[in-house]
Each structure stands twice: as structure tokens, then as C-alpha cells.
Amino acid sequence: MGCCFVLVDENREAVLLDTGLVGEPRFIRRLVARLGLEPRAIKAILLTHGHLDHAGNVAWAKAWTGAPVHAHPLEQAHLNGAYPYTGINRWCGRLERAGRRVFGVGAPVGIDVALADGQELPFWGGLRVVHLPGHTLGHCGFYSDRHDLLFSGDLFASYFFNVHLPPPILNSAPHLIPASLEKARRLNPRLIVPQHYDLLDGGLHRRRFDGLLHKLAERARRRGRVVI
Numbered sequence: 001m002g003c004c005f006v007l008v009d010e011n012r013e014a015v016l017l018d019t020g021l022v023g024e025p026r027f028i029r030r031l032v033a034r035l036g037l038e039p040r041a042i043k044a045i046l047l048t049h050g051h052l053d054h055a056g057n058v059a060w061a062k063a064w065t066g067a068p069v070h071a072h073p074l075e076q077a078h079l080n081g082a083y084p085y086t087g088i089n090r091w092c093g094r095l096e097r098a099g100r101r102v103f104g105v106g107a108p109v110g111i112d113v114a115l116a117d118g119q120e121l122p123f124w125g126g127l128r129v130v131h132l133p134g135h136t137l138g139h140c141g142f143y144s145d146r147h148d149l150l151f152s153g154d155l156f157a158s159y160f161f162n163v164h165l166p167p168p169i170l171n172s173a174p175h176l177i178p179a180s181l182e183k184a185r186r187l188n189p190r191l192i193v194p195q196h197y198d199l200l201d202g203g204l205h206r207r208r209f210d211g212l213l214h215k216l217a218e219r220a221r222r223r224g225r226v227v228i
């Protein structure tokens, strides 16, 4: 279980996008070897956010590659395992504490490079940081102009028959989610790749994203009618 990508450019330099959870180090090591790359070819570790299923192996990844950890500074508390979850979101903290205990992942790690919205990163032919807060406060996507592709993190999950926003217990600032959905819509990428998905097909996820927005708009409109 986990969600991460190894992005390799034409100079055979790579970045790791998120680090996954249980079993991921073995998978990443095997993948990097199959690509004929050394660990030091990985020049950066990029994090969409600090939840355990994305950042659980970041200490391992940093030690293995020597690469700096790039994340939004508001994710540092998550990486320390010390985010002050409140309300229903406390369940997320409980799940993470259990995950740390059971799987032995999630050792605290410092952010080496603080990301900010709009920042251009020199990886994979250029990646732009797109701050998409709501799921967590420092949640970021990464946009590749060259591929017209947005890695959308946990903005939404995309599975056959089940395209959805993250469940409420996992969202730290749900009031910020609508603006982040709108920001992604305006960016209008040809391809979208979320971190939780069934098939690696950016065009499919883009269409599903549009379908989700349509469904959410319908729901809001119907609710509006009921109120009236």
C-alpha cells in the first residue's frame, strides 16, 4: 500500500514524488534498479503533504538518496508526527499514531527546501508548485508545463465507480477545499494524476475530476433549492 512516483528526465536525473507507506522502500529500490539508476540519481524528494501514507518513508528515502526533502513549511508538524489535529480530524492523528506504532514508519524529518505556491522547480523538465490547501494546510500539487500534467496529491481520489474528495476525518481545513478545486480547474491541465488512483491514465483522471466537480456543483445547487 502506498502512493509515490519516480520521475526520470532525459538526463537520467530523477525525483521521488512522495514516499509511500508499508513495503514502498523495497518497491522504490527495485524500480530505481530496473531503470538502471543509482540512488544518488534522485536529486530531490518532493512531498505533496505530510500524511503518513505519503511521507512515512521520507527518513529512509533521505538517507538512501542523500536528496533534500522539498515540502510546504506548513507540513513540518506532520513530518514531526506532532500536528495538532482538532475535531473530527483527530481520527487522522489516531490512525497515524497507530500506523507509526504498527509499521515502524514516520520517523521525524526536517524539510530542507520550503516550497511556496508558484515556485518553479528544475526537475523533470520543470515542475511548478501549486498550493492546494484543505486536505492539509500545506498540501501541494506539482504541475508539469511540458506534459500539461498536474500531480494533484490528495485533492481527490480516483477509482472506478468511486471518485471522491478525501473523507472528512482526513481533512484539516475543509473550508479551503472548494477554492483549491477551483484553482485546479482553472489551471486546466490536460492530464491529472492523483496519488490515490486505480489506473495510471492522466486523461481518465482529468475526465473524472470534471465529473466530480459537476457532481459537487449539482449537490450544492440541490442543497440551495432545499434551503429556499
Ligand SMILES: [Zn+2]
Pocket (backbone or CB within 6 Å): 049, 051, 135, 154, 170
Ligand atoms: Zn492525505
Ligand SMILES: [Zn+2]
Pocket (backbone or CB within 6 Å): 051, 053, 054, 154, 195, 196
Ligand atoms: Zn493519501
